[in-house]
Amino acid sequence: MNRVIEVDVEARVAWVEPGVLNLDLSRMVTHLGLHYAPDPSSQQACTIGGNVATNAGGPHCLAAGVTSSHILALDIVLADGSVARLGGLEPDVPGLDLRGCFVGSEGTMGIATRIAVRLQPNPPCVRTLLLDFMSIDAAAATVSAIIAAGIVPSALEMMDARITRAVEDYVRAGYPRDAEAVLLAELDGLPAGVEAAVAVVDRVGREHGARTVRVAADAAERALLWKGRKSAFGAIARIAPDYYLHDAVVPRTRLVEVLHQVYEIAAAHELIVVNVFHAGDGNLHPILVFDARDPGIWDRVHAAGDAIVRACVAAGGVLSGEHGIGLEKRDLMPLVFNVDDLDAQARLRDAFDPDGRANPQKVLPRGSRCGETMRVPEGAWV
Amino acid sequence: MKLQLPEDDLVACVACGLCLPACPTYRVTGLEIASPRGRIAAMQAVQLGGAPIDAEFTAAMDACLVCRGCEVACPSSVPFGHLMEAARATLQPRRPAQRRFAEWLGYRLVLPHHGLLLALTWLLAVAQRLRLVPNRFGLPRLSFRSLRTPLDADAHPDVFLFTGCVMDAWQREVHRAALTVMRATGARPGLPGVHGGCCGALHLHAGLDDQARALAKQVIASLPPEGPVVVDSAGCGAAMKDYGRLLDTDGARAFSARVRDFSEWLAEQAPLPLRPSGTTVVVQDPCHLRHVQHAEHAVRTVLRGGYQLVEIDDDGLCCGAGGAYSVTEPSLSAAVRARKVDAIRAAAGDGPFVVASANPGCAMHLAAAGLTVQHPAELVEEALP
Numbered sequence: 001m002n003r004v005i006e007v008d009v010e011a012r013v014a015w016v017e018p019g020v021l022n023l024d025l026s027r028m029v030t031h032l033g034l035h036y037a038p039d040p041s042s043q044q045a046c047t048i049g050g051n052v053a054t055n056a057g058g059p060h061c062l063a064a065g066v067t068s069s070h071i072l073a074l075d076i077v078l079a080d081g082s083v084a085r086l087g088g089l090e091p092d093v094p095g096l097d098l099r100g101c102f103v104g105s106e107g108t109m110g111i112a113t114r115i116a117v118r119l120q121p122n123p124p125c126v127r128t129l130l131l132d133f134m135s136i137d138a139a140a141a142t143v144s145a146i147i148a149a150g151i152v153p154s155a156l157e158m159m160d161a162r163i164t165r166a167v168e169d170y171v172r173a174g175y176p177r178d179a180e181a182v183l184l185a186e187l188d189g190l191p192a193g194v195e196a197a198v199a200v201v202d203r204v205g206r207e208h209g210a211r212t213v214r215v216a217a218d219a220a221e222r223a224l225l226w227k228g229r230k231s232a233f234g235a236i237a238r239i240a241p242d243y244y245l246h247d248a249v250v251p252r253t254r255l256v257e258v259l260h261q262v263y264e265i266a267a268a269h270e271l272i273v274v275n276v277f278h279a280g281d282g283n284l285h286p287i288l289v290f291d292a293r294d295p296g297i298w299d300r301v302h303a304a305g306d307a308i309v310r311a312c313v314a315a316g317g318v319l320s321g322e323h324g325i326g327l328e329k330r331d332l333m334p335l336v337f338n339v340d341d342l343d344a345q346a347r348l349r350d351a352f353d354p355d356g357r358a359n360p361q362k363v364l365p366r367g368s369r370c371g372e373t374m375r376v377p378e379g380a381w382v
Numbered sequence: 383m384k385l386q387l388p389e390d391d392l393v394a395c396v397a398c399g400l401c402l403p404a405c406p407t408y409r410v411t412g413l414e415i416a417s418p419r420g421r422i423a424a425m426q427a428v429q430l431g432g433a434p435i436d437a438e439f440t441a442a443m444d445a446c447l448v449c450r451g452c453e454v455a456c457p458s459s460v461p462f463g464h465l466m467e468a469a470r471a472t473l474q475p476r477r478p479a480q481r482r483f484a485e486w487l488g489y490r491l492v493l494p495h496h497g498l499l500l501a502l503t504w505l506l507a508v509a510q511r512l513r514l515v516p517n518r519f520g521l522p523r524l525s526f527r528s529l530r531t532p533l534d535a536d537a538h539p540d541v542f543l544f545t546g547c548v549m550d551a552w553q554r555e556v557h558r559a560a561l562t563v564m565r566a567t568g569a570r571p572g573l574p575g576v577h578g579g580c581c582g583a584l585h586l587h588a589g590l591d592d593q594a595r596a597l598a599k600q601v602i603a604s605l606p607p608e609g610p611v612v613v614d615s616a617g618c619g620a621a622m623k624d625y626g627r628l629l630d631t632d633g634a635r636a637f638s639a640r641v642r643d644f645s646e647w648l649a650e651q652a653p654l655p656l657r658p659s660g661t662t663v664v665v666q667d668p669c670h671l672r673h674v675q676h677a678e679h680a681v682r683t684v685l686r687g688g689y690q691l692v693e694i695d696d697d698g699l700c701c702g703a704g705g706a707y708s709v710t711e712p713s714l715s716a717a718v719r720a721r722k723v724d725a726i727r728a729a730a731g732d733g734p735f736v737v738a739s740a741n742p743g744c745a746m747h748l749a750a751a752g753l754t755v756q757h758p759a760e761l762v763e764e765a766l767p
Contacts, residue, residue, distance in 0.1 A: 002412070019412070021403060027695070045399045170457045234398035237458030241393040293393070 001049075004028055005114065012119040013072060013089060018049025018112050025117070034119040037064035040322070041230040048115055055104030057322035059155035059229065060186070062280040064120065066322065068103040075114035076102060079357040089116060101348060106324050107359035109352035123154075123188035127198050128216040128225055131205040132179035136160060136263075136275075138209035139181035140255040143279040145204045146185070147252065151197050155186040156280030157229050163274040163287075166238040170231055173224040179211065183279065184229055232276040233287070240272065242292040244301050245285060246308055250317035252282040261311045262286045269304040283321035284312065310335065325363045333365050342368040385429040387468050392429060394460045395422045401452035401462075406700040407445055410717040415442050418452035418462055425469055435476070443469050445714060447707050448587050449669035449700035463674070470589030488706075489585050493547050494597060496579040503551040504529060520750025521552065528554045533561060539572025541647070542605055544613045544622070547580035549742045553757070556742070560614045560644050560759040566766055567651040571612070578604030583621035584705045586628070598625045602637045611637070614644040614759055616741035617705060619677075620670035643671060645680040645740060645758050656688035656765040663689040663761065664730050666722075666748065667698045668741030681740055681758050688765030692735070696725040703747035715747070723751050736761070 002019035009032050016025060022043040026035040039058040040046055046056070052074070057066045064070075073087035087099030102109050133139040139158055146156065159167065161180050168175040175182060183205070187197045202213045216222040236243045250258045259275065266273035266288060277285040286308055290297050309319060313335045320329060333342065346368040352358070401418040402408050408417035415424065424442050427433040443466065450463045477485070492499050507524035509515050533545065533554065541564060545557055564571040582597035602625065605611060613619035619641055626635030642650070665681055672678040678698070682691055702708065702718030726737060726748075737755045739745045745755040 023403075042399065045402045167457070170459065231400065231457035234396065234400045234457030236398075237394040237396045237460070241390075241396065243396055291393075 001113070002047075007032070007119070009034070011089065012121070013116055014119055015114055015116050016048055018047060018052070018115060020048050022046050022048060022051060029119055030122070032119075033122050035122055036070065036117055037061070037120045038067045038070055041233065043230070048117065049112055052103050052112055052115060053106050054322060054324040057278060057281070057283060059157050059184075059226075059278060062156055062278065063152050063154045068100060070118045070120075071099065071103050071115060072118055073116040074099055074102055074112045076110040076112050078110045079353040079355060083113075084110075087116070101352075104324075105349070105352075106326060106363050108349055108363055110358050125191040125194045126154075126186065126188040126222065127194050128222040129183075129185045129187070129198065129201055129205075130175070130212075130214040130216070130225060131183040131185065131201075131210040132176045132212055133181045133183070133208075133210055134179065135209070136181045136259055137256050139183050140259055140279070142183060142205050142208040142210065143255060144252050145208055146201055147280065149200055149204050151187070151200050153185045153197070153201065153280060154188045155184070156278070157184040158182070158275070158277055158279035159184075159229065159232060160275045162239060162272070162289075163232050163235070163276045166235040166274075167228040167232050169238055170235050171224055171228040173221075173228045174214075175225075175228055176212070183210075184225060229276070236274070236287060236289055239274065240289045240291050242290055244288040244290075244305055245323075246287070246305055247321050247323035248284050248286075248309055248312035248317055248319060249321040250282045250284060250312050250315045252280070254315045254317075255279065255282060255284075258284065258312060258315045258317070261315075262308055265304050265307045265311065269300045269307075271300060271304050273304075278321070281321075282317070284317075306332075327362060330361075330363060330365050333363075333368075385425060385435070385469055385472050387425060387429055387465055389429070391461050391465055392422070392426055394458055395419065395426075395456075396458060397423070398457070400457060401455045404451040404455035404697065404699070406447060406449060406451070406702065406718040406721070407714055409699065410714065410721060416445055418446075418456075421446060422460070422462070422465070425465060435473070440473055440476070443473060445711060447669075447700050447702065447704035447715075447718070449704060450673040451669060451698065451700060454673045467586055467589060467591075470587070471591045472589070474589040485588060485590070489588065489590055489593060493580040493584065494593075494600075496547060496550070499547055499551050499579075500529065518750050520746035520748075522746065522749070524552060525555070528558075533557055533573055535573040536565070536570035539570050539606075539609065541569045541610045541612060542572045542574065544581070544601070544605075544611055544615075544618065544641075545573060545578065546613075546615055546618050549615050549618070550579075553742050553745075556614055556757040556759055559757065559763040560612070563648065563654070563759055563762045563766070564612065566654055567648070569651070572606070572609075574601070574604040576604065581618040581621050583617050586621060587705050594621075595629060598622075598628055598634065601625075602634060605637075609640070610647055611641045612644055612647045613641060614740070614757065616643060616668035616671035616675065617743060619643045620674040623675060643675055643677045643680065643740065645684045646675070646677040648762070649680040649683040653687065654684075654762070655767060656762065657767050659688055659765060661689050662692055662730060662733065662735040664692045664694060664726050664735050664737050666694065666701065666726065666737050666739045666744060666755075668739060668744045669698070669700050671740050672698045681738060684762055685738060685758055689761065692729050692731075694722075694725050694729045696722070699725075701744050701747055703741070703743040705743055708743075708747055719747060719751055723748070723753065726753065 001017040003017050005015040007014045039060050040056045051067045055067045075085050077083050086102050159182050164175050164182050165177050185201050187194050205213050272289040274287045288301050346364050397419055405417050414420040446466050448466055452462050561571050580597050582594035585594040622641045623638050626638040667678040701722040702715040708715040737753050738758050739755050740758055749755045
């Protein structure tokens with residue numbers, strides 16, 4: 001299931017099988033002047049099917065929208081073996097948006113076998129800027145200020161000091177080793193608009209304490225900077241051999257205080273945390289870095305992780321930006337959803353898969369269905 | 383029996399998965415156990431988790447091409463090739479008798495004894511004339527005249543051409559082309575003395591460390607102590623550049639520092655004027671030239687003046703030759719090659735083309751799939767005015 005079935009250049013639509021690698025798809029259509037916009041950092045290794053399951057994001061989803069905005073239709077197989085097409089290629093598909101339900105359902109509603117994705121035209125002009133700061137606060141404040149200034153960059157990414165050094169050791173792209181934080185901002189569109197936006201980002205950055213603002217000179221330099229950002233998770237072993245990656249979203253305006261809390265929580269559990277994330281949409285990726293061979297380390301890692309998620313939710317955030325709920329965050333769902341919310345979600349899922357066969361036990365915690373608590377399991381003694 | 387891999391290297395994999403698309407066997411199977419991450423997880427399970435060394439584990443280790451494409455893709459620079467070689471060294475004594483006999487024949491008896499290899503090559507050449515050697519083996523047409531005619535060394539050499547074992551027997555014409563091109567730059571190429579045969583690369587991949595070390599010492603002893611050592615086989619060059627680590631002596635490190643791939647050396651000389659031809663050349667990067675020696679750009683530098691160069695859009699994914707891999711794992715090897723051949727044909731477009739390959743194993747493997755393959759040295763020689 002790893003074939004691109006057809007590409008309609010005029011309609012800018014491709015039908016693909018779920019095993020197609022995200023980056024392979026973009027590379028396959030680049031000669032047509034097109035690309036598939038959602039670009040998770042793992043895009044060279046992750047599949048479109050996986051992207052659909054988690055409604056994946058990526059650096060360029062800030063302006064382009066996450067996976068769901070780029071999925072037009074799906075051929076799916078339900079748990080009872082019947083097949084269905086959700087969504088369609090028409091501009092306004094009649095009926096309920098079942099396609100939207102399915103994208104991000106983590107396999108709990110069925111299996112996608114063919115996926116129609118929207119392809120985007122490559123922008124005529126692209127500029128990538130690297131801003132470096134002597135404090136995390138300054139970088140985080142710059143993120144909010146750029147958006148407040150009316151600019152929505154196509155991507156706006158942040159890396160803290162430790163991860164920047166680890167990445168630079170691998171890519172040698174000229175990331176400053178002595179900065180406390182760096183921002184990678186990308187602007188695209190028509191040349192005049194892009195140049196104006198570059199000037200705004202440059203000015204806002206400097207106003208907030210950017211030490212330098214470097215504009216990538218050419219496509220090669222731009223690619224190298226991005227390679228660094230997208231290799232960040234993989235470069236962790238340069239710090240310690242294991243990591244536990246979190247994924248939560250907070251309102252952009254509260255980035256500064258939540259980041260402070262994240263560093264404090266890690267310190268309280270005697271752990272190293274590094275931050276590399278989609279700053280523009282407030283999607284945090286705090287990474288706890290450790291050596292699994294240390295005795296008792298997992299208890300501390302889990303406790304710190306739990307505290308970080310709770311801090312993000314307390315700041316008005318949500319449990320997951322793009323990595324999904326799965327088993328890991330299933331039992332944290334009541335932090336953001338009340339009983340009625342969970343019941344509604346469970347009944348929606350039941351409509352697709354009444355027996356709970358598709359990826360069972362995931363996403364929704366036990367007891368999500370209101371009726372479930374009233375049903376006395378057979379043989380139980382009440 | 384336990385694995386004894388360097389633990390810090392073994393745990394340096396954070397399992398991010400960025401290596402997966404760079405792994406040829408993962409690309410054709412889609413199986414985690416056929417990926418670098420899966421293989422490291424298996425090594426960890428055995429060494430750190432107490433899992434047994436069973437047939438499944440052995441098969442997982444054997445299915446790796448050791449192309450080392452994953453090393454370049456790894457942001458944490460896990461030394462995968464060395465881990466795999468060390469794991470195979472542990473497995474070696476447990477191999478079935480039949481396989482060990484075959485390895486003894488090939489690695490111990492024939493490759494290190496160049497006279498015997500040449501004698502067998504004469505027989506092979508006769509068999510080829512009698513049509514007893516199928517084309518799918520990719521064996522180049524063995525020339526009696528070439529086998530009869532030794533290579534010429536210059537007096538007072540200032541650079542040396544390493545001649546190796548199989549390459550000298552089966553592809554001596556490539557050496558002749560390399561010598562011609564080297565002379566065209568004004569250099570005076572010399573040749574190794576006696577015992578300057580096999581470099582030991584295949585032994586190292588198979589986990590035969592002791593023999594690899596013995597051969598490495600012989601190779602170093604066969605060459606004078608100064609002057610660049612030019613190697614026109616990418617696999618041999620990669621191994622010889624690693625003698626310093628393998629033998630862990632200052633002498634070996636000094637030797638390794640002198641080793642240059644043919645194109646790498648030529649690109650460092652004053653550019654040769656070439657006659658431009660209209661021939662389309664698809665550049666195939668042998669893994670051990672690109673992922674290990676990082677010298678693939680030199681091939682383009684030396685060919686650019688004479689040919690229309692075309693790039694393959696597959697990030698240098700392995701062709702499936704992998705030294706003896708095409709013999710030990712024929713079906714995976716063929717599947718990997720099919721992918722490569724598709725990429726090559728797609729890059730070349732319509733019309734005739736030649737594939738440039740700087741490694742004899744890749745050249746034979748691709749020729750067996752029906753492609754016309756030449757060494758960069760041969761292409762440069764043909765374009766000399």
